[in-house]
Amino acid sequence: TDKSKAVPFGVLATPATRKLARDLDVDLGAVKGTGLHGRVTKEDVQMAAAGHEAAVPRPSHTAVSSTSMVPHTVQTTPAPQRGALQTIPLRGVRKKIAEAMQHSKRTAAHFTYVEEVDMSAVVALRASVLEEAKRRNVKLSYLPFIIKALIPCLQEFPYLNSSLDDEKEQIVLKGDYNIGIATDTPNGLIVPVIKNADQKNIWQLATEISVLAEKARTGKVGLEDLKGGTFTITNAGSIGGVFATPVINHPEVAILGVNAIRKRPVVKGDQIGIADMMFLSLSVDHRVVDGADAARFMNRMVFFLSEPTRLVFA
Numbered sequence: 562t563d564k565s566k567a568v569p570f571g572v573l574a575t576p577a578t579r580k581l582a583r584d585l586d587v588d589l590g591a592v593k594g595t596g597l598h599g600r601v602t603k604e605d606v607q608m609a610a611a612g613h614e615a616a617v618p619r620p621s622h623t624a625v626s627s628t629s630m631v632p633h634t635v636q637t638t639p640a641p642q643r644g645a646l647q648t649i650p651l652r653g654v655r656k657k658i659a660e661a662m663q664h665s666k667r668t669a670a671h672f673t674y675v676e677e678v679d680m681s682a683v684v685a686l687r688a689s690v691l692e693e694a695k696r697r698n699v700k701l702s703y704l705p706f707i708i709k710a711l712i713p714c715l716q717e718f719p720y721l722n723s724s725l726d727d728e729k730e731q732i733v734l735k736g737d738y739n740i741g742i743a744t745d746t747p748n749g750l751i752v753p754v755i756k757n758a759d760q761k762n763i764w765q766l767a768t769e770i771s772v773l774a775e776k777a778r779t780g781k782v783g784l785e786d787l788k789g790g791t792f793t794i795t796n797a798g799s800i801g802g803v804f805a806t807p808v809i810n811h812p813e814v815a816i817l818g819v820n821a822i823r824k825r826p827v828v829k830g831d832q833i834g835i836a837d838m839m840f841l842s843l844s845v846d847h848r849v850v851d852g853a854d855a856a857r858f859m860n861r862m863v864f865f866l867s868e869p870t871r872l873v874f875a
Contacts, residue, residue, distance in 0.1 A: 573600040575728050585610040585660055603728065603812065608788055610657065654749030665811040668727070670847040673806040673818075676859040678866045680822050680837045686869055697764060704742070705766035707794065707819055710865035712738055712759045713875035715792060718858045722791050724812040725849055732849055735791040741810060742770060743795035744777040752810060753777050754790040794819060797842075804840035814849040817862075818842030 572589050573596070574582070581603055582589045592609045594601035641647040651659060683706050694701040715722040715738060723734045738759040741752040753773035758766065776782040793813060797805035798821035807818040820840045827836045841862060845855050865871055 574602075575600075577728050578603050578606055581664070582606045584664055585657075603726075607812075608784065658749055661811075662808055665808050668811055669725075669809045669814070671806075671809060671844055672847050672852065672855075673842055673844045674852065674855040674859055675804055675840055675842050676856075676863055677838055677840050678863045679827065680839045680866060683866055683869050684822065684837045694764075694767070699764055699767045700771050701763075701767050702770070703822070704770055704794070704796065704819070705763045706869060707817075707866070708740055708755070708758055708766055709763065709872055710862055710869070711740070711792070711794070711817065713865065713872070714858055714861045716759075717861060718854055720850055720854065721815040721845065721858055723814055723849060724791075725814060725846065726812075737789070737791060739789045739791045741790035741793035741813075742773060743793060743807075743810075744774050746778045746780075748780060751777055751782065751787065752790060752793055753782050753786045754788065756789060793817070796820075798822065798839070804842045806842060807844050809844055809846055814846040816844050818844070 573594060574589055578601055579589065581587075582592075582601075585606060587606050587609045589601055589606070592601050592605050593599075595605055596602045638649075680703070683703060687701060687703060687706065691701065719734050720732070722738060723732055725731075726733055737757060740755045740758040742755060743750060743752050753776065755761070755766065755769050755773070761769070773782065773786060776786065790810065790813060793810040793816040795805075795807045795816060796819045797807075798819055801821050803823075804820045805818045807816045809816050818841065820842065822837050822839045824835050825838045826833055827838065829836075841859060843855055843859055865875065
């Protein structure tokens with residue numbers, strides 16, 4: 562932190578907000594406060610941090626353990642020669658990722674609950690509409706189906722669609738369902754947000770996922786695309802992970818890790834068959850969400866994904 566950056570006299574902000582600004586290297590004097598009487602809030606600081614790097618969006622608080630919805634070509638750094646040491650400055654997006662990760666882990670009481678689900682019905686449903694997706698020129702992944710299953714679960718368990726205001730010591734339940742999609746880009750990991758996901762059908766979700774991912778990869782994502790998230794999904798399975806323990810996208814209180822779908826032998830009744838199985842990893846802030854509620858939430862996710870026709874009646 563550059564301690565030479567003094568906060569201008571007259572800036573309204575709590576000590577916690579000032580500390581967050583120092584942690585994220587944000588100049589409070591340049592932040593427009595949206596709180597009462599122009600007070601600068603933590604969210605104002607986080608939004609300022611999102612635009613802190615010119616033309617480079619702020620990375621998500623989820624990194625390392627979570628990967629993209631749409632993989633990109635990785636630019637690798639050559640390994641040092643034998644006996645040599647190479648130093649790389651921690652700056653730019655990587656620095657922001659480090660700061661965001663540290664802030665989330667230091668603030669939220671993380672725990673991860675893992676469940677598995679038989680995705681055979683979703684796999685078959687997606688396969689049955691691929692021709693229609695081609696006709697509509699829509700890239701249809703499994704993610705829209707997962708979002709459709711997620712919404713009724715969040716409605717049933719509203720504490721997972723909330724945030725914790727540390728300053729006011731309040732849990733803020735959200736009436737909107739704005740789903741962040743962790744996206745791997747050449748500039749680092751960021752989280753564009755699908756606004757009002759509960760009001761969109763499969764085709765609209767699929768289209769918006771593709772548009773946001775392309776904007777993120779090409780550096781054209783704007784601040785409006787990054788703000789307002791209430792819950793985040795990250796897809797470790799797009800590269801091949803079995804399951805992950807994702808880091809919460811603070812100040813949200815939960816993040817869902819979507820993992821690889823793999824054919825495995827399973828017992829159904831008294832018979833052994835082959836099914837398309839997938840692990841789901843739910844990381845939550847234990848300060849807000851109890852373990853039993855996390856388990857019940859995941860049971861409902863399994864309920865809908867194992868028989869997606871149930872979503873018609875959700």
